[in-house]
Amino acid sequence: MKTIDKIINWSRLKSPWIIHFNTGACNACDIEIIAALTPRYDLERLGVLLKGTPRHADVLVCSGPVTKQIEDRLVRIYEQMPQPKFVVAVGTCACSGGVFQGCYNVKSGINAVIPVSAFIPGCPASPKAILDGVIKLLASLEMKEEKE
Amino acid sequence: MRDSNKFKIPIGPQHPALKEPESFSVALRGEKILGVDIRLGYNHRGIEKAAEERTYIQSLYIIERICGICSHSHSTCFVQAVEEIAALEVPKRALYIRTLIGELERVHSHLLWLGVAGHEIGFDTLLMYTWRDREVVMDLLALLTGNRVNYGVNTYGGVRRDISPEQAREILKGVDILEERTKYYIEVATQEVTIIQRLSGVGVLSREDALKLDAVGPTARACGVARDIRKDDPYSAYAEVPFSVITDDHCDVYGRTVVRVKELMESYKIIRYVLKNMPEGPIAIKAPRKIPAGEALGRYEAPRGEDVHYVKANGTEKPERVKVRAPTLANLQAVKHMLKDRYLADMPIVIAAIDPCFSCTDRMIAVGYVDSNKAEVINWEALRSYGIEWYRGKGIDFSKLNKEFSRRAIS
């Protein structure tokens, strides 16, 4: 890994900025994502900060099975994020469409539309699982750093 | 009747590539809102069609996931309709357990709402406190059902899980804690000047309009309309459980806040009563896989208001038709009406105050300035920040309260 990449990776490791997007979910996962940011679970102590705009975000945290109405916006948000960027699919719907697989107005999960870096299953994914998933993503970045 | 204020939002050349539709279109004359168009359907998944292609048992899982905040509401409403068609006599103990879970759900939902409302007006420490307290309920629900959300408690003919004396004791302990905290929230809501100033006179809906526009839930009750399905059209155990329907006469967002915090106290009463008077007996009777031909309308007072499920059965193991009308849809016309002639800065809290069952966090708002013929598209975060700043300019600022709350130690 080049020096500049190491620095970026390090700062990502220490403080990933996330943007949260709901692609037609029932809201259960979204609430667990926000709950993960509250003091009991405290995603913030990992340096994770919730940002309002994709242009400053490193990680796109996505819930929902991607409805037709929202698909374009999802792609737009992904395109607006600077590199390197990562996508976390939170909840079974985001991973595979969940109970909505086969419904006429949904795709079957986030990775039907954009590349996904980490899948966190659960219906909904609990805040603990979300924490675990984020930590694993950060660890894989660290491992990537060590390899290079 | 339809108003003659037809407005067209001019979307200027700044947005030639705006592919995704905006969720809200607002026409502004000066600072005042002429009208709002709300585009729903972003979370339209095709559930009603799916239900026709799945068995009743499979449909139950998808119905429960219509909304992740009131999943038990949808599940119970649906199950009630099917049980009515099949003429199933659900054991009393099951009805009491459904009531218990339903009220725990109302508690988590109202606490969640309090936090979200706080966030929308810039009172973020309230979000931290209420969501911390909400974890007490989430733990109880997980203890009773195995999940924090989407409890899977219902089955046709009853419930799938019983409640033990130990669990009952845990619930009572939890309710005691929450009652203390809620008393504090009532104090804050009714005595903190900044909150009263911020929320009073905002999102006004007269009693007549609430009735004319078919508003439901706390939105209607805050306009003095004593409409609560638990009292008007009792289901589960509510015909036997003593409780009061909470109404308020402020007709605004402040009133909607007061109704919800007071409803929390009623929920604690109901939970205690249900536990104390839980009937003995089975928790379910056997239900047929094929539901005989017939139709029924289920009604349920979800935390947001009246939930309606129409079910038509045709003698097979799949429903012929399932129609769901969630409470948020019912309050749609009312919310459009509340925003007319108000300030753009009011939009976030007025919409939040109907407790919408859609995630606002990333919705785009197209704002059209009728006088200058200009338009812009902003996201919800930007609108929220704008609202907080605008009110700060009027002297209503939550920074002090946030600091104060962060210092206070709530046991």
Add this chain to the structure above:
Amino acid sequence: MTVCENIKQQLAAQFPGIEERVKIPRPRRIFVDSSIEEFKKVFEYAINELGFKHLCTITGLDELDKFSLIYHLAQENGVLLNIKISLSHEDPVVDSIIGYFPAAEIYERELVDLFGIRVNGLPEGLRYPLTDDWPLDEHPLRKDWKPKTAS
């Protein structure tokens, strides 16, 4: 006499022949099959004289040889009056009730999108719940509709 029986009697007195088309499956639930011709009068009678002032929703049904609509109206005391009418399958058209219930607009838009029922008197507005680019002749809740491609 129960509240529902009372309402049935009142309907019977006002609309000859309707009595046999009124069903009371349980307390607080009345189902009425109304003819298209009498519907407007029955509807207005229910709202103005019987106190059914709250519209819960409108359900559309594809019954293969016809489309049916059920208007679910409620009284403050919890009684629900479900008025059903039938429309032709080839050309289903009905008048809007937004003059009585402004909240009906969204329920009627649903009928347009999901069943292809024409609603006279619906003002110009955003469609619901389908996307703007959803083909205008595809109506997912029709019994013969299947998604074209797997999602």
